Amino acid sequence: MSKGHVDFGVPSGRALRAEPQDEASGRGLSRAVEVTLRVRYAETDAMGIVHHTNYIVWFEVGRGEYMRQQGGDYAQLEAQGYYLRVIEVQARFLAPARYGDLVTVRTRVEEARSRQVTFAYEVVMAETGQLLATGQTKHICVDEEGTVKAIPEAIRDMLRRN
Numbered sequence: 486m487s488k489g490h491v492d493f494g495v496p497s498g499r500a501l502r503a504e505p506q507d508e509a510s511g512r513g514l515s516r517a518v519e520v521t522l523r524v525r526y527a528e529t530d531a532m533g534i535v536h537h538t539n540y541i542v543w544f545e546v547g548r549g550e551y552m553r554q555q556g557g558d559y560a561q562l563e564a565q566g567y568y569l570r571v572i573e574v575q576a577r578f579l580a581p582a583r584y585g586d587l588v589t590v591r592t593r594v595e596e597a598r599s600r601q602v603t604f605a606y607e608v609v610m611a612e613t614g615q616l617l618a619t620g621q622t623k624h625i626c627v628d629e630e631g632t633v634k635a636i637p638e639a640i641r642d643m644l645r646r647n
Contacts, residue, residue, distance in 0.1 A: 517591045520550040524586045534581035547592035569624035576620035587611035597644040599635045
């Protein structure tokens, strides 16, 4: 199985392959959280399709909603002096979205380790489930000075919660 393929547990027309459920490694443990967005005109390019950079912004929207639905948020983490710095972004674009389309961003934690967390994403057409894009972001926990720190245990447990 190739790295980066995740089963989101939600029908999408084209399911991605599942990583093994591994409690010890923190891989493949969380359920998918969904948020639906309407494509704004400002998010499209001269060809009338969503510009690729907007998918990265949508990934961030998905992460924020994931944290909220799991019982936390970034503000709570930052109030404790911790930040999840993005260290890697990967995206694969499969089909375009256009102005006015409703798209759903599915977000899950693919891996949560002591200092690092990897989120996985699917962007699908809300009405048809057509898969538009997949992606991942890797984050490292740092303090206010940028020193790498362990993710607080309560946050790590929240990230791994089903």
